[in-house]
Each structure stands twice: as C-alpha cells, then as structure tokens.
Amino acid sequence: MRSLSLYLLSFLFFAAGLNHFVSPDFYLQVMPPYLPMPHILNWIAGAAEMAFAIGLLIPKTRIYSAWGLIAVLIAVFPANIYMYQEKELLFPDLPNWAMALRLPLQGLLIWWAYQFTRLGQR
Secondary structure, three states: OHHHHHHHHHHHHHHHHHHHHHOHHHHHHHOOOOOOOHHHHHHHHHHHHHHHHHHHOOOOOHHHHHHHHHHHHHHOHHHHHHHHHOHHHHOOOOOHHHHHHHHHHHHHHHHHHHOOOOHHHO
C-alpha cells in the first residue's frame, strides 16, 4: 500500500508539473497579481513539481524530494487563497464550497508528502 501511495503521489505531482507547461494560462490566471514575473514563476513551479515527483521514486533522493514538494505546496498556497478570494471573477460557475475545499486540500497534500520524509521511508 505504501508503494502505491508513493507512485500515486509522484504521478499526481508529475502530471500537475507538466500541466504548468501544457496549460500555462490556467496557472497564470490564478497567480496573485502582486507576484513578479508570473511566466517564470509558473515554469519554476512546474519544473520543481516534476523534478520532485521523479525524486520521490529514487530512494536516495526521496526524503529531499518530499521536503521539496512540501516547500512547493507552501509556496503556491497564496495562489489558492487568491483563487478563493477572486472566485467570482475567476470561476463564477463554481460553488463557494468547491473553492474553499482547495484550502484544506493543500494541507492534506502536505501531510501525504510528509509521509515520505522520514529515514525509514528510503
């Protein structure tokens, strides 16, 4: 079960990272306007997600990659807050609860990545 969880987390983040390059307009739309160089930040976030996703699958880099994913999740949290605050502008057809659900979901993803930060998980 632990291996399945690891592969699923890796796949999820690799796909999300790749999507930063395939569908950049979505990520640029939800990026808070106060952040500088949004295109570059989008590329950095996507590349980091893909690199850490691959790193999760390598035992020697697993712990560092899990911490890297946690850092990325914390770094992109302002975008989730911005999406919630600007829901009417960005996603008027979605119910408020759907956007509010994204906020604790970030915590769940952090917890999931944290499961692979301990030495025994190599």
